[in-house]
Amino acid sequence: MMNWLISLWKKKDQDSSFLEGENLWDQMTKGCPECGCSPIKLHEGPSGGACINVFCADCGQGYNISPIVQWAQKIRKDTRYIR
Ligand SMILES: [Zn+2]
Numbered sequence: 001m002m003n004w005l006i007s008l009w010k011k012k013d014q015d016s017s018f019l020e021g022e023n024l025w026d027q028m029t030k031g032c033p034e035c036g037c038s039p040i041k042l043h044e045g046p047s048g049g050a051c052i053n054v055f056c057a058d059c060g061q062g063y064n065i066s067p068i069v070q071w072a073q074k075i076r077k078d079t080r081y082i083r
Contacts, residue, residue, distance in 0.1 A: 018071070025072040028063065034074075035059035043081040055081035 024033060031038025037058040045053035045062065053075060055062045060082045062075040 021071040032056045034061035
């Protein structure tokens with residue numbers, strides 16, 4: 001009975017997280033959303049498919065970015081990438 005509602009919520013969750021990803025990408029074009037360094041200095045990490053893992057050189061915050069659709073999401077911090 002509630003399946004249609006649950007599926008709506010699921011869809012909404014996906015949509016909102018995708019919007020967050022777009023917002024995060026916008027923030028990253030101005031600087032690191034985590035530590036605020038600007039312009040952001042990034043080390044490239046492992047990549048797969050259309051997505052690239054990059055890490056901020058100042059705070060080590062990792063981002064999974066997809067330049068083709070200009071989308072980003074936060075992943076783990078990795079201090080090995082801090083210069
Ligand atoms: Zn940073």
